[in-house]
Amino acid sequence: MKILTSGTNLDAFLERLGCSEERLLMLDYDGTLSPYNIERHEAVPYPGIRDILAEALASADCRTVIVSGRSISDLLPLLGIERGIEIWGCHGWERLESDGDYTGPDLDADTSAGLEEAAEWAASEGLEKRLEIKVACVAIHWRGLGEKETAGIERDVCERWRAIADGMELELHRFNGGIELRPTGMNKGMVVNSLLSESGVAAAYLGDDMTDEDAFRAISGRGLGILVSPGLRETAADVWLTPPEELIWFLEKWIESCGKQNE
Numbered sequence: 001m002k003i004l005t006s007g008t009n010l011d012a013f014l015e016r017l018g019c020s021e022e023r024l025l026m027l028d029y030d031g032t033l034s035p036y037n038i039e040r041h042e043a044v045p046y047p048g049i050r051d052i053l054a055e056a057l058a059s060a061d062c063r064t065v066i067v068s069g070r071s072i073s074d075l076l077p078l079l080g081i082e083r084g085i086e087i088w089g090c091h092g093w094e095r096l097e098s099d100g101d102y103t104g105p106d107l108d109a110d111t112s113a114g115l116e117e118a119a120e121w122a123a124s125e126g127l128e129k130r131l132e133i134k135v136a137c138v139a140i141h142w143r144g145l146g147e148k149e150t151a152g153i154e155r156d157v158c159e160r161w162r163a164i165a166d167g168m169e170l171e172l173h174r175f176n177g178g179i180e181l182r183p184t185g186m187n188k189g190m191v192v193n194s195l196l197s198e199s200g201v202a203a204a205y206l207g208d209d210m211t212d213e214d215a216f217r218a219i220s221g222r223g224l225g226i227l228v229s230p231g232l233r234e235t236a237a238d239v240w241l242t243p244p245e246e247l248i249w250f251l252e253k254w255i256e257s258c259g260k261q262n263e
C-alpha cells in the first residue's frame, strides 16, 4: 500500500466514512476484482470477493457500483451476483440498476455502422477469436501473445480502425492487453461525475487500467481514487493497493466503517 497524493490520509478517510450520511463504492472489474485471465470468459473474482460484495450490497448505507468496460451480459455470469447489483457496463454506455432496470446505449446509425465495419474487418483478417463485440464498442484482445505478434496486430488494427473512426464520433483506446473502438461522449470519468453528482457522499473508485485514469481524475478532490495493481505506474490515483490481500483489506475496512454508522 502506498499513498500517492499529498494530503491523502487513508485512516482519516475511513474514519470519515463511518460518519458519512451516504457512501459510494465504485469498482472496476477486470484486473481489479478479478485477476487478468488470458481466457477473458474465465476471469472470475479473487477468492473472497463475492462474499465481500454481497456484504457491501447488504449494507443499506452503501451504494456499490461496478463500472466496467465489459458488456453487462458478459460480466454478470463472471460476477456471480445476479440481484441487487448496480452495473455501468461498456464504459458507461449501458446501465443495470439494482432493481433490475436496464438502459442500453442509444447510438446513431453512423456510429453503429462504424462499429459494425470495424468488427467485420477484424473478422475478415482472421481475428475472430480476439474480437469482442459489445453493445457499444468493439475490442481486440492480444493477451497471451508474444511481443512480435502483438505489435503486428496492434499496428494493423490501429491503422484500419483509425481510418474507420476518422470523421466519425468514434475513438480508439488502449487498455491492458488490447485496444478498443468506442463512441465518443462517455467514459469512466463521466460515470464517476454522474454518480458523484450528489454532494456529501463519501466515495472511492478502485481500478487498474488506463481507462480508469478518467475515473481517478474525476474523483480527485471529491473522494479516493485507488489504483489496484501488482506494480506501481504513473497514475492520477491517490492510493496504490496490490491485489488481492491489500484490496480485500481495504474492502473489509470499508464495510466495517459502513457498519459503524448503524451501531
Ligand SMILES: [Mg+2]
Binding pocket: 028, 029, 030, 031, 032, 207, 208, 209
Ligand atoms: Mg480493469
